[in-house]
Amino acid sequence: MAAHSNRRVTLLCRxxxxxxxGSDPKAYWLVGSPFLPPLTVASLLLRLSSDDLxxxxxxxxxxxxxxxxxxxxxxxxxxxxxxxxxxxxxxxxKLLYGEEEGDNRPVIGAVAAGSGExxxxxxxxxxxxxxxxxxxxxxEEHSEKYVWENGCxxxxxxxxxxxxxxxxxxxxxxxKAFVRAIEAVVAKLRDSQAVYMLEALNKTSMDLPAxxxxxxxxxxxxxxLSNIWPLAEGGDNFDVNSLPCSYFxxxxxxxxxxxxxxxxxxxxxxxxxxxGPSSASxxxxxxxxxxxxxxxxxxVDIKLDVLCYASKKLPLRxxxxxxxxxxxxxxxxxxxxxxxxxLLGQHPQIKPYHFSPPHVLHxxxxxxxxxxxxxxxxxxxxxxxxxxxxGLPFDRPLLRIANALDFSKLKNGGLGxxxxxxxxxxxxxxxxxxxxxxxxxVSLVQGSYEYFHYLQDGFNDSGWGCAYRSLQTIIxxxxxxxxxxxxxxxxxEIQQSLVEIGDKDPxxxxxxxxxxxxxxxxxxxxxxxxxxxxxxxxxxxxxxEKCRELALHFETQGTPIMIGGGVLAYTLLGVDYNEAxxxxxxxxxxxxxxxxxxxxxxVNGGWCGWKKAVDSKGKNFFLHDKFYNLLLPQRPNMV
Amino acid sequence: MAxxxxxxxxxxxxxSDPKLPFKVFSVPEAAPFTAVLKFAAEEFxxxxxxxxxxxxxxxxxNPQQSAGNVFLKHGSELCLIPRDRVGASCMLRGxxxxxxxxxxxxxALL
Numbered sequence: 063m064a065a066h067s068n069r070r071v072t073l074l075c076r077x078x079x080x081x082x083x084g085s086d087p088k089a090y091w092l093v094g095s096p097f098l099p100p101l102t103v104a105s106l107l108l109r110l111s112s113d114d115l116x117x118x119x120x121x122x123x124x125x126x127x128x129x130x131x132x133x134x135x136x137x138x139x140x141x142x143x144x145x146x147x148x149x150x151x152x153x154x155x156k157l158l159y160g161e162e163e164g165d166n167r168p169v170i171g172a173v174a175a176g177s178g179e180x181x182x183x184x185x186x187x188x189x190x191x192x193x194x195x196x197x198x199x200x201x202e203e204h205s206e207k208y209v210w211e212n213g214c215x216x217x218x219x220x221x222x223x224x225x226x227x228x229x230x231x232x233x234x235x236x237x238k239a240f241v242r243a244i245e246a247v248v249a250k251l252r253d254s255q256a257v258y259m260l261e262a263l264n265k266t267s268m269d270l271p272a273x274x275x276x277x278x279x280x281x282x283x284x285x286x287l288s289n290i291w292p293l294a295e296g297g298d299n300f301d302v303n304s305l306p307c308s309y310f311x312x313x314x315x316x317x318x319x320x321x322x323x324x325x326x327x328x329x330x331x332x333x334x335x336x337x338g339p340s341s342a343s344x345x346x347x348x349x350x351x352x353x354x355x356x357x358x359x360x361x362v363d364i365k366l367d368v369l370c371y372a373s374k375k376l377p378l379r380x381x382x383x384x385x386x387x388x389x390x391x392x393x394x395x396x397x398x399x400x401x402x403x404x405l406l407g408q409h410p411q412i413k414p415y416h417f418s419p420p421h422v423l424h425x426x427x428x429x430x431x432x433x434x435x436x437x438x439x440x441x442x443x444x445x446x447x448x449x450x451x452x453g454l455p456f457d458r459p460l461l462r463i464a465n466a467l468d469f470s471k472l473k474n475g476g477l478g479x480x481x482x483x484x485x486x487x488x489x490x491x492x493x494x495x496x497x498x499x500x501x502x503x504v505s506l507v508q509g510s511y512e513y514f515h516y517l518q519d520g521f522n523d524s525g526w527g528c529a530y531r532s533l534q535t536i537i538x539x540x541x542x543x544x545x546x547x548x549x550x551x552x553x554x555e556i557q558q559s560l561v562e563i564g565d566k567d568p569x570x571x572x573x574x575x576x577x578x579x580x581x582x583x584x585x586x587x588x589x590x591x592x593x594x595x596x597x598x599x600x601x602x603x604x605x606x607e608k609c610r611e612l613a614l615h616f617e618t619q620g621t622p623i624m625i626g627g628g629v630l631a632y633t634l635l636g637v638d639y640n641e642a643x644x645x646x647x648x649x650x651x652x653x654x655x656x657x658x659x660x661x662x663x664x665v666n667g668g669w670c671g672w673k674k675a676v677d678s679k680g681k682n683f684f685l686h687d688k689f690y691n692l693l694l695p696q697r698p699n700m701v
Numbered sequence: 702m703a704x705x706x707x708x709x710x711x712x713x714x715x716x717s718d719p720k721l722p723f724k725v726f727s728v729p730e731a732a733p734f735t736a737v738l739k740f741a742a743e744e745f746x747x748x749x750x751x752x753x754x755x756x757x758x759x760x761x762x763n764p765q766q767s768a769g770n771v772f773l774k775h776g777s778e779l780c781l782i783p784r785d786r787v788g789a790s791c792m793l794r795g796x797x798x799x800x801x802x803x804x805x806x807x808x809a810l811l
Contacts, residue, residue, distance in 0.1 A: 565765070574788075595761075596759045
């Protein structure tokens with residue numbers, strides 16, 4: 063039996079969520095950080111290649127941001143073996159970080175038998191084979207605060223136009239020349255003449271600390287990241303080389319909360335000092351290297367973009383030497399490998415993107431090849447494989463370019479739309495008063511939508527356009543969640559669609575005719591490929607009975623619902639339902655509003671608000687003598 | 702409920718009647734599904750223009766497909782429901798109907 067360790071494992075993620083019962087044996091990599099206490103598990107990544115560790119290391123090298131690292135492995139299944147997991151983790155660490163197998167970093171081996179019960183073992187040193195079982199396992203409640211309270215992001219964008227000279231006679235030499243050119247760039251990054259300028263990312267319009275310049279000569283490429291000694295405070299001389307990352311921290315945090323998007327970001331620019339310190343004045347000189355034979359120039363366009371995680375206490379120069387420069391070197395090598403096969407032909411258009419997917423504590427970096435667009439089959443496969451590795455659902459786009467972290471825009475906390483020229487209000491239900499249902503559980507629409515109502519765009523649809531407006535709100539939801547990029551259709555375009563599928567005569571276009579839930583389902587199917595479910599109730603009195611089904615819809619699909627009946631159309635954004643007492647309320651977004659897009663007016667006037675089936679005056683919100691059709695759009699299964 | 706010999710059979714339930722009566726229809730596979738909608742509406746004595754057929758799970762069916770297609774995609778257990786048509790208050794419709802074309806008010810010119 064394994065000896066018992068005094069150490070403690072801290073779980074920032076919930077591994078049991080990833081483990082599904084009764085499936086094939088799986089292996090996961092455990093990710094932690096040298097800036098967090100040892101044996102702190104920040105995330106779980108599925109091992110995709112069960113035999114090719116080298117392939118795993120290539121994919122993980124640029125996926126996991128520097129500042130996070132693989133600290134162990136988890137084996138799931140009937141034959142799960144902690145020793146094998148530790149061995150695999152140590153071999154992966156060697157491939158990724160060049161550590162020797164006899165290294166003294168503690169590595170976690172975790173096993174989950176079929177029952178889902180997790181056991182953690184730690185191997186203190188690669189030299190011995192002994193494992194110790196860890197009894198103390200702590201599940202941290204506020205994981206995001208844990209990671210981002212004392213952490214920040216460091217980013218470096220470096221576009222390079224790399225000139226490669228190769229002899230015409232021997233075109234296969236171009237590959238060697240390219241590899242040499244890349245090596246030269248990596249060497250130049252470590253050169254003492256390299257200069258790194260660090261500044262804070264302008265997220266608010268507050269005054270920012272002055273930029274800092276660090277010279278290559280002062281960089282220490284062997285500093286140990288997990289041993290950061292707090293630097294001596296104060297002192298009269300402003301020593302650039304001892305400034306910590308917290309120098310760039312924005313002082314007031316407010317209530318924005320801890321997350322990747324709100325983290326302090328330090329932007330690094332790479333510069334090169336071509337003029338060394340020289341006391342002698344000299345005549346300008348041009349250097350040339352004669353080519354043996356006729357040679358050709360090939361320019362390779364490279365875009366590098368690294369994002370790293372650092373502790374706020376980390377000295378800035380260590381952030382550059384141990385995070386940014388290795389990150390840039392890794393990206394250069396990854397790009398080299400993808401460009402090599404096609405150097406003389408069409409270069410693939412590869413660009414790195416950073417993402418912060420939901421329920422993953424750290425950002426990830428992915429290289430996308432965009433020559434053929436995002437919906438190209440190979441790109442869909444790449445995204446599906448990433449979704450599998452990260453444990454993300456397969457029914458929603460989360461790793462599209464539109465989902466990528468955008469470091470350019472200023473932080474905007476308002477509800478206004480961030481599209482240029484759009485004045486539509488978004489997510490008007492946020493912050494409205496409570497529903498009045500006590501002890502109920504609230505299920506809401508997931509994601510963003512825009513509020514469409516009567517008289518917008520100067521279009522007079524008052525009295526007939528409410529179902530059209532509800533449809534526009536639903537289509538805006540699919541746009542904002544990146545399922546589709548089509549423009550939200552006008553009333554005329556909606557009518558045209560119905561004529562084109564044969565549901566209406568051509569004379570329908572341009573009229574003020576009413577439509578209902580069924581027409582909406584036809585248009586959603588035609589314009590967006592979205593299928594819908596329809597719930598039909600014979601009387602408005604039956605709607606409260608459907609609350610459980612509606613709550614389940616918001617939990618699983620999370621799309622806005624259109625309610626049509628008794629001559630009125632509504633958009634349903636959520637339900638508040640108390641299972642025990644049966645008390646319920648409906649979060650209604652009313653498309654019949656004819657006023658201006660003023661959030662206060664809309665909320666105070668009840669145009670977006672919780673409606674109970676029977677209000678305090680005894681009046682029924684839904685008519686009991688009319689039937690109702692509810693339209694429930696389903697998320698298309700696409701990434 | 703099989704589709705043999707080039708025919709597709711469907712069991713359609715009338716959702717608006719609490720007794721949930723149903724009828725079975727058989728149509729050629731190549732026939733447009735609108736034919737099933739028409740027969741069902743006639744049998745249940747509801748107007749076909751204001752009715753629509755959905756599956757028992759509530760998935761909407763575009764009637765502009767062949768009956769064979771619908772059978773393959775959705776099976777044969779179907780529901781007939783009334784279509785809602787929503788706009789706003791009925792009053793507004795009444796107002797438009799009352800306004801006659803302006804030229805009728807112009808007295809005839811000599």
